[in-house]
Amino acid sequence: MREVQIDVPPPLYRHVDPDGTLPALAACAPFRAVIVADVPVTPAQQSRISDWLVAADCLYAMAWGIDASSWDDAVDWSVLERFNYGDIPKRSFVLTTWHDDETLSEVFDFALRLASHEVEPLDELIVIHVAAEADPDRIHAAFRAALPPEFKEHP
Secondary structure (H helix, E strand, C coil): CCCCCEEECCCEEEEECCCCCCCCCCCCCCEEEEEEECCCCCHHHHHHHHHHHHHCCEEEEEEEECCHHHHHHHHHHHHHHHCCCCCCCHHHCCEEEECCCCCHHHHHHHHHHCCCCCCCCCCEEEEEEECCCCCHHHHHHHHHHHCCCCEEECC
16 A cells, blocks of 8 residues: 655744844734744733734644743733724634643644634644744754654655
């Protein structure tokens, strides 16, 4: 029996300096995001980045790294503020998780296999790397490590 290969594109990588200009996402909204927090941020910085993600149509945010659980809360608050603390339409509900006790590859595995939305398909995966310096090679290596053997990455 011939093994079938399934293509999995690498996630879109965006480096975010907590004090810098937020980059264009250039994603097909709606999308899933893995927030890789490699530096501590202030609540104001976290709120600004979370507001940016929610406004860009992130519908599933997974946080990993420094104070991962606070990212979960910050995104939740951004959604509540967006809808003036009222009812949130199912289509706009943002699911959030944090992954304190997992490797980054395990978070990518979760993102690929389990992160879905009740109403919207989430085909795009974006990594938001909150760090002093960009390091896309490290992030993409962790992503490749999460792929099961039957998958291959686009060149």
